[in-house]
Amino acid sequence: MLPNGSLDPQALSRLWERQWPECPPIAHWLRGHYPDRWIRFHSLPESKRYPDSEAEYAIVLDRHYTVLAELNPSPDLLVITADWTDTPAPTPPKWPRRSEVAPAAQHWQTLIERPDDDPEFRIYTQLYAETRPWRPGIIDVALRAVADDEIYSVILSPPDLRWLYHPYDGGADVILPTTAERDALKNRHRAWLSTHSSGL
Template identity: 75%
Template sequence: MTSSSVPTPEALTEIWERQWPECPPFAHWLRSYYSDRWVRFHSLPESKRYPDNEAEYATVLDRHYTVLSELDPGPALLVITSEWTETPATAPQMWPRRSEVAPNAQHWRTLLEQPDEDPEYHSYTQLYVEIRPWRRGVLDLLLRTVADDELANVILAPADLRWLYHPYDGGADVILPTRAQRDALKDCHRAWLSKHPNGL
């Protein structure tokens, strides 16, 4: 994959299943399946959930970019965003904000999170993917939208998916290749960790 080419859906699925075979790409599942390699950082001091002013948005962005820079994605970053639909078809969508924030993303996969649920209540997750050249600032709108809880189930990753970064409204979950790498990153930013005993 070059810095501007999006992998085919088949190729991306193959990479995902090789790197993360235990868990489909539901961002909120990752910390449960890979708890031994997971760390959560909060995006504001004192674990404040939502930013109220531009200074706090700047702190949120700075923390995201600091960790992403240390993870070193290389020249390009995979950006996976999600939509939810009532049928397997990709339209109509429930969250049009996603297409505003990531207008160039291409459809990757359709997933059903709870297949045993009554079909009348099924909600399908539509995954989209795009490539963005990596640099500080390239994700400002997306990260602000996540911080405001207008977008969820976002996953950021390098081309080979060797690590996963899931920003959410309040912080980010990071899944590293090894426990040692997780511990090293955790040690770098202990002030950003939760005081919750389970790290949430």
């Protein structure tokens, strides 16, 4: 963080490389690179994918905030969102909903997920980051947009990046500092796990 509260993109990149050297900040890659520290929770009973009512949205939000509170990002929550462009420049965005959900986020970095693609058809991942004072409810809009598949590739974390939380439409992937911490969190919320042997 800089003195005025804005993010230092280079410092954040260096911190990411120290904390998570095996994987760039691409949300859906995390579980594959850190399987021994990964756990997935489903956001609705019986692994239902999408909420259909306000009561189900309440369950989705309650599960997210329950886990986040136990992870304890206090005092601030780092919110990383993504967009995609046809050029290395961060505009024009393909998903304007991202800027609606996180209008204060600063551009962090540009990544190429598939560098072997034909350059004429290459898609660039634009990452944005911001910090928000942590409290339950602080990211309701973003979590509801994720639940509705309006945005994706969101990563939540404390500013020191000691753990990573990736909500998706149907649940959340959590990457913990150690396998023991992963197992403890898993045991506290076994009812929210997949019944599939892969954990997905």
